[in-house]
Amino acid sequence: MRFLLLIPAAIVLLLLAALVRTLMTPNKNSNYVAPCDxxxxxxxxxxxxxxxxxxxxxxxxxxxxxxxxxxxxxxxxxxxxxxxxxxxxxxxxxxxxxxxxxxxxxxxxxxxxxxxxxxxxxxxxxxxxxxxxxxxxxxxxxxxxxxxxxxxxxxxxxxxxxxxxxxxxxxxxxxxxxxxxxxxxxxxxxxxxxxxxxxxxxxxxxxxxxxxxxxxxxxxxxxxxxxEKGKADVCLTARSNGGHSAAPPKHTPVERLAAFVTDIEKHRPFRRKFLPEVSAMFKRLAPYAPFGLKLVMGNLWLFGPLMKPILGTISAQAGAMLQTTIAFTMQSGSDAYNVLPQEATLGVNLRFIPHQGMEESLSILRRLADKHGLEMEVISANDYxxxxxxxxxxxxxxxxxxxxxxxxxxxxxxxxxxxxxxxxxxxxxxxxxxxxxxxxxxxxxxxxxxxxxxxxxxxxxxxxxxxxxxxxxxxxxxxxxx
The missing domain is CATH 3.40.630.10 (Zn peptidases)
Incomplete structure (x- = not known):
């Protein structure tokens, strides 16, 4: 019981430490403007x-x-x-x-x-x-x-x-x-x-x-x-016997591709991490930020775990600096509305981060492709x-x-x-x-x-x-x- 009472006190002390540290950091302005010449x-x-x-x-x-x-x-x-x-x-x-x-x-x-x-x-x-x-x-x-x-x-x-x-x-x-x-x-x-x-x-x-x-x-x-982050272009293919859309079977090619995308969107398989270069960026920019942002950016030792899952919603660019990203960029299927495709494809672009580079990121993607019965072809790839x-x-x-x-x-x-x-x-x-x-x-x-x-x-x-x-x-x- 006594241990449980110590937890709120410890949280308060940590917040006070972050607050004092922020208050002791002078506010700065980056006031350069190009002169008239x-x-x-x-x-x-x-x-x-x-x-x-x-x-x-x-x-x-x-x-x-x-x-x-x-x-x-x-x-x-x-x-x-x-x-x-x-x-x-x-x-x-x-x-x-x-x-x-x-x-x-x-x-x-x-x-x-x-x-x-x-x-x-x-x-x-x-x-x-x-x-x-x-x-x-x-x-x-x-x-x-x-x-x-x-x-x-x-x-x-x-x-x-x-x-x-x-x-x-x-x-x-x-x-x-x-x-x-x-x-x-x-x-x-x-x-x-x-x-x-x-x-x-x-x-x-x-x-x-x-x-x-x-x-x-x-x-x-x-x-x-x-x-700079690494990159890869990947083509995922789902195959079936095709057929008429009036009597669709389960797990058509498009459905399997959709399930694959949903799986990635729901579970976010790539780890987020503040690399030393990203932490240094936040630390250097913190004195120029308004107080609330300065408090968070200047104290990643405390707020980093909270920032990882939400940073991408605040800034897509900043969020991309924490993890390997995946973007679904191209898709193909049947040429007619009433025909089930024998083959449907999905184009994917990945950008690799040092803590989860090309080999590991592609391995994660391949496991998910296998899970959904998809063929995976790496069109081009290079590491960070x-x-x-x-x-x-x-x-x-x-x-x-x-x-x-x-x-x-x-x-x-x-x-x-x-x-x-x-x-x-x-x-x-x-x-x-x-x-x-x-x-x-x-x-x-x-x-x-x-x-x-x-x-x-x-x-x-x-x-x-x-x-x-x-x-x-x-x-x-x-x-x-x-």
Whole structure:
């Protein structure tokens, strides 16, 4: 009896400890906004607009090199010093530039893809017009990812104009198959491997300067991607003898597929866990949150078990950082309303998390498929990427450069739920960081792969300066260590 009385007292003490800890954590604001620099931002906007006017739409397994050759001509015209002084290699439309530094130690690679997804639907401004209006550059590829591509080319152009020689070797890379997971980036990696290159740092797209990364946390935040989830496309098939719908037997193919989906929706077979990178994200963002959210986010040691089952309902993006996700994306059955199919299929997309990776997640799915009498075919699959050490030298360097370039901007590690070309570079680099130094507000996030893609042009000077500072960071770090 006495033990039972101690339980409420212990709960009260734990809550008081969390409350005191929260009250002792100072409130912070991430108050960075892009400054007005009309002349420079307009100059950069026009360069970006010219790049957008080149339609570089890529299609799976289609080799359309002419459009990329035209895009490469634009790059040559807009960034002449880069093309005069850097060594360029073109591999099936994919670009690799080598900028010789003072040392071959700790080389870095800046990258962003040149291809874009198809532009469908009715746009306010034509998708390849590169319209500059309303403080934005409009068109397919502005935010994904020609803005960052333009920014690091411009950074190199400005440094070359000042006769700057980097402390380390610098590589610039751009694939033309990223949007469909093609072989562009792997070909560039193979070329670097052939040269015997081991990279200190890769900086690709993925994260960015995100407005309100979690609901309720106001302001802009530098969300730096430190790993990306794995992925798989799976086809599940149910078979039967078919027949007329007037006398349906039990357990038709569609019913078995439906039972499979219901089973997964009801029992949620994938474990939820706060990985160190996710816990660090919550801890870093907590001081910027309103009190209730701050209390929970800053005390995962107490509230974590409560947060796991409900986080996905608060934020689908945040919930996806805790577990392997499964999405049902395609379905087929009979061609007629009154015919039972002999075969019905279900397309599934999974995204793997480190604590329950590709092998274990697919094994769980296969057991459930067997339970419901389904055939399972893995169309394609790759595991999660290796996480970047958020206390390591490379992440710390990027974090410091962000602070120098964007005063007042909070920095947090971030888990990529999507896929990037950086995945392929982990063969030759332990620190593949995903961060595009441009501002993604709700409008930009909505337009990415959707209608009316755009980017605010006042954020372009900061993007250029970020890459300039990152290239020069190695020199400063070397000087500081002496």
């Amino acid at each position: 009309d002349d420079r931002s307009m100059m950069l906007a026009h360069k970006l607009a010219e790049m957008v006017r080149c339609d570089t739409t890529s299609h799976k397994n289609s080799q359309e090199w002419d459009q990329f050759a035209a895009f490469h001509k634009v790059l040559e015209e807009k960034f002449p010093l880069v093309h005069q002084r850097l060594e360029r290699t073109v591999i099936d439309g994919n670009l690799l530039y080598y900028w010789k530094g003072g040392s071959r130690e700790k080389p870095i690679l800046l990258m962003s893809h040149q291809d874009v997804v198809p532009a469908e639907g009715e746009w306010t401004y034509p998708p390849f017009s590169g319209e500059i209006t309303e403080g934005k550059v409009w068109g397919r590829g502005t935010s994904d990812t020609k803005a960052s591509l333009m920014a690091f080319f411009q950074a190199a152009e400005e440094l070359l104009a000042a006769d700057y020689v980097p402390q380390c070797d610098v590589y610039l890379a751009s694939s033309c198959t990223e949007e469909w997971g093609g072989d562009g980036a792997p070909k560039l990696v193979e070329e670097l491997k052939r040269r015997g290159i081991e990279l200190f740092l890769v900086c690709d797209e993925g994260g960015g300067i995100i407005a309100e990364p979690i609901g309720g946390i106001k302001g802009n935040y530098a969300m730096v991607g430190v790993f 990427s290796q996480p970047v050490d958020i206390k390591g030298e490379a992440f710390t360097q990027v974090e410091r450069v962000i602070g120098e370039t964007f005063p007042g901007l909070a920095v947090s590690p971030y888990v990529m739920t999507g896929a990037t070309d950086a995945y392929f570079y982990q063969e030759i680099c332990e620190s593949c960081i995903r961060f595009a130094p441009v501002i993604y507000g709700p409008e930009q996030m909505k337009g990415m792969h959707g209608l009316n893609e755009n980017i605010q042009h006042n954020c372009l000077p900061g993007a250029v300066d970020f890459y300039k500072n990152l290239v020069q960071a190695q020199q400063r770090d070397s000087r500081d260590s002496n």
